Amino acid sequence: MNLILFTFIVLLGFTSYYFGRRKAYTIQSSKKRLTALPQFYGYYLAIWCAIPAFIIFSLWAIFEPTIVKLLVLSDYSNQGYLDDELNLIYEKTKSLSRGQFTGEITPFIEASAEKYLSLRSIAQSSKAVIVLSIIIASVAYAYKRISSNSRTREPVEKFLNAVLFTASLAAILTTVGIVFSLIFQTIDFFKVIPLFDFVFGTHWYPAKAFVRDSSEALDPTMYSDTFGAVPIFAGTFFIALIAMCVAIPIGLMSGIYLAEYASSKVRQYAKPLIEILAGIPTVVYGFFAALTVGPFLKELGTSMGLEVSAESALAAGGVMGIMIIPFISSLSDDVITSVPQSLRDGSYAMGATKSETIKRVIFPAALPGIVGSILLGVSRAIGETMIVVMASGLAANLTFNPLESTSTITAQIVVILIGDQAFGDPKTQAAFALGMSLFLVTLCLNIVALRVVKKYREKYE
Amino acid sequence: MIKIKAKDVDVFYGKKQALYNIGLDIEENQVTALIGPSGCGKSTFLRCLNRMNDVIDICRVKGEILINDFNINDKSCDVVRLREKIGMVFQKPNPFPKTVYENISYGPTIHGMAQSKQEMDEIVETSLKKAALWEEVKDRLHEPGTGLSGGQQQRLCIARAISVRPEVILMDEPCSALDPIATAQIEELIDELKKEHTIIIVTHSMAQAARVSQNTGFFHLGHLIEHGSTDKIFKNPDNTKTQDYITGRFG
Numbered sequence: 001m002n003l004i005l006f007t008f009i010v011l012l013g014f015t016s017y018y019f020g021r022r023k024a025y026t027i028q029s030s031k032k033r034l035t036a037l038p039q040f041y042g043y044y045l046a047i048w049c050a051i052p053a054f055i056i057f058s059l060w061a062i063f064e065p066t067i068v069k070l071l072v073l074s075d076y077s078n079q080g081y082l083d084d085e086l087n088l089i090y091e092k093t094k095s096l097s098r099g100q101f102t103g104e105i106t107p108f109i110e111a112s113a114e115k116y117l118s119l120r121s122i123a124q125s126s127k128a129v130i131v132l133s134i135i136i137a138s139v140a141y142a143y144k145r146i147s148s149n150s151r152t153r154e155p156v157e158k159f160l161n162a163v164l165f166t167a168s169l170a171a172i173l174t175t176v177g178i179v180f181s182l183i184f185q186t187i188d189f190f191k192v193i194p195l196f197d198f199v200f201g202t203h204w205y206p207a208k209a210f211v212r213d214s215s216e217a218l219d220p221t222m223y224s225d226t227f228g229a230v231p232i233f234a235g236t237f238f239i240a241l242i243a244m245c246v247a248i249p250i251g252l253m254s255g256i257y258l259a260e261y262a263s264s265k266v267r268q269y270a271k272p273l274i275e276i277l278a279g280i281p282t283v284v285y286g287f288f289a290a291l292t293v294g295p296f297l298k299e300l301g302t303s304m305g306l307e308v309s310a311e312s313a314l315a316a317g318g319v320m321g322i323m324i325i326p327f328i329s330s331l332s333d334d335v336i337t338s339v340p341q342s343l344r345d346g347s348y349a350m351g352a353t354k355s356e357t358i359k360r361v362i363f364p365a366a367l368p369g370i371v372g373s374i375l376l377g378v379s380r381a382i383g384e385t386m387i388v389v390m391a392s393g394l395a396a397n398l399t400f401n402p403l404e405s406t407s408t409i410t411a412q413i414v415v416i417l418i419g420d421q422a423f424g425d426p427k428t429q430a431a432f433a434l435g436m437s438l439f440l441v442t443l444c445l446n447i448v449a450l451r452v453v454k455k456y457r458e459k460y461e
Numbered sequence: 462m463i464k465i466k467a468k469d470v471d472v473f474y475g476k477k478q479a480l481y482n483i484g485l486d487i488e489e490n491q492v493t494a495l496i497g498p499s500g501c502g503k504s505t506f507l508r509c510l511n512r513m514n515d516v517i518d519i520c521r522v523k524g525e526i527l528i529n530d531f532n533i534n535d536k537s538c539d540v541v542r543l544r545e546k547i548g549m550v551f552q553k554p555n556p557f558p559k560t561v562y563e564n565i566s567y568g569p570t571i572h573g574m575a576q577s578k579q580e581m582d583e584i585v586e587t588s589l590k591k592a593a594l595w596e597e598v599k600d601r602l603h604e605p606g607t608g609l610s611g612g613q614q615q616r617l618c619i620a621r622a623i624s625v626r627p628e629v630i631l632m633d634e635p636c637s638a639l640d641p642i643a644t645a646q647i648e649e650l651i652d653e654l655k656k657e658h659t660i661i662i663v664t665h666s667m668a669q670a671a672r673v674s675q676n677t678g679f680f681h682l683g684h685l686i687e688h689g690s691t692d693k694i695f696k697n698p699d700n701t702k703t704q705d706y707i708t709g710r711f712g
Binding site: 263264340342343344345346347348349350351352353356360361364365 | 511513516540541542543544545548551553555556557558559567568571572618621622625
């Protein structure tokens with residue numbers, strides 16, 4: 001029903017566009033000058049068709065269920081039912097009307113279901129009638145208003161402006177919503193676990209929180225020495241450090257090669273190939289790290305007489321570094337390429353060699369952009385989940401030995417939230433607290449990175 | 462005395478030929494102006510003289526260019542040494558994003574010309590003095606060179622070029638991005654510099670060519686149409702094309 005109505009409105013929109021434009025052509029052919037191109041008259045009418053339809057549709061969607069529910073349940077008023085019971089009756093009514101009800105059918109509910117169905121069909125048809133008549137009225141009104149000197153370009157431009165604004169507003173509101181849900185859950189978490197214990201505690205063992213029976217009262221002392229986040233913060237930064245040790249030199253050097261040394265033919269093939277590396281799903285990197293690199297390092301270590309865990313920080317960090325190479329290489333390539341050719345010419349004309357030019361002129365000029373690309377790489381390393389979950393183990397050891405296993409913030413969030421969770425439980429909320437800390441760190445990194453990159457851009461444009 | 466002798470120089474960009482059979486002698490310690498309409502190949506020829514065309518992948522240069530009787534297109538030619546001897550100033554001022562001091566010390570550093578900080582200071586000071594910039598920047602040697610005005614930046618680039626004491630200075634429309642006052646300063650400077658250096662300047666301004674140069678070469682569509690003393694080219698050219706171009710009746 002809704003779909004038919006919707007199709008109809010769309011068709012009406014196209015028709016009104018056509019009519020608006022035709023009227024404009026008619027005006028034009030009578031030798032009057034239009035204030036805008038004929039299309040604008042068409043768009044103008046189509047907007048007059050779309051906006052009222054949209055408003056009525058959304059109002060209807062908001063109010064119809066409430067009103068129908070009120071009307072159905074009005075039969076049960078003054079019978080002393082509680083709100084919960086009324087809700088249950090309404091749910092039964094709805095499922096019966098869909099033919100999905102399996103319990104005992106009482107005559108009362110059967111009557112309600114019939115009433116529900118008839119109300120719904122009334123609502124649907126009245127919606128169709130109201131929407132269509134209002135559209136026709138508004139389009140007719142707008143059509144009458146069109147004359148050679150009526151303004152159509154400005155309203156159309158304003159409408160576009162409003163649509164684009166709404167789109168960006170949606171993105172911003174989503175972000176704000178996510179941040180707020182993080183904040184509230186985090187605050188709840190810190191009501192049970194002291195902030196100090198979380199930030200400075202050195203023992204992370206959330207499995208201990210599993211033991212609690214949810215009917216028992218919450219006893220904060222139970223959680224002392226359970227949610228100390230130092231080991232996983234340390235693990236996160238340690239693995240990110242290993243990753244950057246791999247990614248920065250290789251990424252930077254390949255970026256410099258691509259930008260300065262590679263012939264245009266090599267560049268044409270090498271650049272897309274490196275960017276394919278960025279397209280590999282992180283899960284694939286994950287099992288590459290867990291099944292190939294990890295065991296290989298273990299065997300290598302054993303043959304040298306070292307004790308290497310199969311799930312070592314080195315394996316996870318190394319593979320993560322490989323994952324980040326394309327970001328650093330591609331970004332620094334772009335930054336280096338955007339250093340003006342005139343600086344290169346100036347340096348070559350002084351008799352500088354290629355490497356001198358890169359070292360003394362191009363690299364310093366591109367440095368802010370390169371730093372920006374590295375910081376973006378770091379924030380990816382810290383936020384990366386799949387590789388660490390699969391390859392670096394889940395036990396939160398406080399260690400700085402790359403050959404042992406350690407765990408990260410992201411991996412712990414996964415551990416906590418896999419399986420059944422109870423909302424309002426400190427264990428679940430711990431995930432939000434971790435998410436919040438992760439968010440803060442990457443936010444700061446991104447802000448710094450963007451600032452640095454911006455500062456660089458101002459210099460040359 | 463002849464400093465540079467070009468013989469049968471052909472230049473190709475990919476399959477397109479940009480210069481045909483250029484033969485030109487350039488006198489020592491004089492200013493030679495290269496004139497001609499846009500795209501006629503005069504900048505390309507200038508860039509042949511310090512092998513800057515090497516930077517462009519698709520560019521090929523044929524023929525002989527003798528500087529001090531040595532063919533710079535020969536395989537044995539060391540480009541680094543060549544560019545130390547042949548300085549260049551570009552159309553748009555292109556100081557490095559470094560301090561004024563570092564801009565000048567760049568060349569002497571990469572060629573190892575100064576043994577001590579004191580020697581370097583001297584090179585910087587004399588270069589800036591020769592470029593008539595010293596008085597204006599002596600108090601801001603350690604501020605970014607990009608912060609100077611356009612005319613000052615161009616003189617900074619000239620100072621940078623003469624810091625390695627080149628024998629020849631190539632100038633590719635050095636005044637096209639400057640106002641008349643800065644242009645006049647640069648022209649005065651060119652006159653001064655020719656005492657110690659051989660100067661070749663590409664310019665679009667007839668008046669500038671007439672003012673600063675002793676010899677002129679006229680390029681058209683990749684051919685060197687006519688060359689000789691500036692007086693003769695401007696007052697009594699042999700070729701009607703030259704005549705038309707100089708009197709502004711061209712094209």
